Amino acid sequence: MLRELSARHRSWPLAAPFRISRGVKHSAEVVAVEIREGEHCGRGESVPYARYGETIESVLHQIQSVRQAIDDGLSREQLAELLPAGAARNALDCALWDLEAQLAGSSVWSVLRLAPPQVLTTALTVSLDTPERMGEAAARIASARLVKVKVDASAPAAQIEAVRRAAPAARLIVDPNESWNIDLLRDMQPALAALDVALVEQPLPAADDDALAGFESAVPICADESCHVAADLPRLQGRYQAVNIKLDKTGGLTEALALRAAARAGGFRIMVGCMICSSMGIAPAFLVARGAEFVDLDGPLWLEADHDGGVQSRHGALQPVAAGFWGQADGAIGDGAAASAR
Structure with missing residues (x-):
């Protein structure tokens, strides 16, 4: 049976501005994909990211470039040969996984021989602001077990210290989003250690990775834009x-x-993250995040409103999407829970 692909831009307003060193977001701008085959519909979502040269228009164009192949029954393996890694392929790949599970009357996790998605401890993010305001934001989520701190190069030690004072028991991830240089990273070592930071994420621009060769950091360094x-x-x-x-x-x-x-085979520690997106973009990530040391999937928690049946959080305990939302055929009860109507 032939398939039918549709893709569109969707905007999700945020409940509060989300600031990082590169700018501020007031909405999550996503590309939503549907692939229909008969009565079944596989769904996926992606976030085009300007840092990687992507726009809504460029991603929609990439998706349209493989429309005929998708309609003719393109597989996920063939998709990887036609499109590069990025937002367009993500939306299509996840939609194909969803569709395949429905056609099989099963679930993506059963196909992968994994347990059903379970509650995850996610980081809750304190976005970039003045140290005072960052401390106030951290106080509102002080009960979270893991907090991510967005910083820049202006006053990173003060920014982190304000969050640490407000959330003394939380593990901290510090994310400069490529805004530091090697000298600042070196100067920050005593503060990172004193403030008990668990991880520093992409401190330097990806193009400056060579500066990290042989650098002995007091805190593990995580590659984001570089990986x-x-x-x-x-x-x-x-x-x-x-x-x-x-x-x-x-x-x-x-x-x-x-x-x-x-990455595991290579001895790397694992973090699973996300862009600011809806729960449709997060649901597949639950299958990657199982067993990860650091999970940062709070993107939908920034939205004013999310999909019905989307993720829910209580103090950073992230509940997976409702049964039947993504990756599970209606009625596939043996995969963990009775599936609800899509």
């Missing part, structure tokens, strides 16, 4: 101790799982 797919790992050895796996970078669940396996 997209499994083929990136060899050049990260000796520079990073962890990698952040995001579906929008890997080009979907298929490569994300391959990257996780290769």
Whole structure:
């Protein structure tokens, strides 16, 4: 039976501005994909990211370029040969996984021989602001077990210290989003250690990775913008101790799982992250995040409103999406819970 592909831009307003060193977001701008085959519909979502040269228009164009192949029954393996890793391939790959599970009357996790998605401890993010306001934001989530702190190069020690005072028991991830240089990273070592930071994520621009060769950090350093797919790992050895796996970078669940396996084999610690997106973009990531040391999947928690049946959080305990929302055929009760109507 022939398939029918549709893709569209969707905007989700945020409940509060989300600031990082590169700018501020007021909405999550996503590309939503549906692939229909008969009565079944596989869904996926991605976030085009300007840092990687992507726009809504460019991602929609990439998706349209494979429309005929998708309609003719393109497989996920063939998709990886036609599109590079990135947002367009992510939305299509995840939609194909969803569709395949429905056609099989099963679930994605059963196909992968995994347990059903379970509650995860996610980081809750304190976005970039003045130290005073960051401390106030941290106080509102002080009961979270894991807090991510967005910083820049202006006053990072003060920013982190304000969060630490407000959330003394939380593990901290510090994310400069490539805004530091090697001298600032070196100068920050005493503060990172004193403030008991658990992980520093992509402190330097990806193009400056060589500066990390042989650098002995007091805190493990995680590659984000420097790590997209499994083929990136060899050049990260000796520079990073962890990698952040995001579906929008890997080009979907298929490569994300391959990257996780290769990273573990290479001795890297695992973080699973996300863009600011809806629960449709997060649901597949639950299958990558199982067993990860650091999970940062709070993207939908920034939205004013999310999909019905989307993720729910209580103090950073992230409940998976409702049964039947993504990756599970209606009525596939044996996969963990009775599936609800889509």
